[in-house]
Amino acid sequence: MLPVLVVVVLAIGIIAWRFRARTPVGRHTPDADGSRPLELAIWGLPSAIVIAIGLLVLTSTRALDPTRPIGDEPPIEVEVISYDWKYLFLYPEEGIASVNTLVFPVGRPIRLRMTSDATMSALMVPALGGQIYAMAGMVTVLNLEALEPAVLEGRNALYNGDGFVNQHFRVQALPPDDFEQWVAAARSEPALGDGALRDLRRSGPADPEIFGSYPAGLFETVLDRYASPVKIVQERRHP
Incomplete structure (x- = not known):
């Protein structure tokens, strides 16, 4: 959860700074149609988090599987x-x-x-x-x-x-x-x-x-x- 929290806090700061009231006003682009970097960030970061959590769950589950043999010696x-x-x-x-x-x-x-x-x-x-x-x-x-x-x-x-x-x-x-x-x-x-x-x-x-x-x-x-x-x-x- 810490990486997610860090990203959210940083995003709040960046958005507040980017869209603050200022003179002169920021660049106005009414005809803009999508943003590849923004889409990559929106979809890529959550996907990376889900994949990382999935790998952690998979490896931990296999390691803690009670049916998994312990060591190499015959039980x-x-x-x-x-x-x-x-x-x-x-x-x-x-x-x-x-x-x-x-x-x-x-x-x-x-x-x-x-x-x-x-x-x-x-x-x-x-x-x-x-x-x-x-x-x-x-x-x-x-x-x-x-x-x-x-x-x-x-x-x-x-x-x-x-x-x-x-x-x-x-x-x-x-x-x-x-x-x-x-x-x-x-x-x-x-x-x-x-x-x-x-x-x-x-x-x-x-x-x-x-x-x-x-x-x-x-x-x-x-x-x-x-x-x-x-x-x-x-x-x-x-x-």
Whole structure:
């Protein structure tokens, strides 16, 4: 806005000086037909401002795109299923799962693929990034990275019913060695069975819990449950 303000202030001064009352009067040209310099100024300056703002918005939007990969290192893949009113985190590479607890190593990106087995929610870790909606029958993506060890809070930022206020989860960014120890300890926990899945699908909050394994293809099973006969899965991918 500053360039626009400067131009307007200068234009006011020039017009006031050019058309001031004076003797002798200024040049009179009643037969004048247009002015190329004036037209260029009238159209060129606003066009340049719009182009500059457009380029700024474009570059900033791409830089802040939550689906854009962070860095060149392969990310930790985590699949997230939203329930009423809790989150289930699945670690395909590690083969473990957790309820309302998200743990990942410091200095390595984490890629969250999200869907919902209930109402729509908006997962958000305020200290690391913005919110992304989790919706039934669809996949959305959020990339995050922690640069130092921390214990943070994530939550659902979308009002979606009576238990909305309780849909939050613990986020731990651990040193790589501590993360490997956490994974090893998690693998010794009981498996995520049918009974636990039924409890997750019931509306209500849940305490943090770790599972040493979970049914193969669970994320895709939840996704397919809400897919139309012509399966449409929306997932943005970047090269």
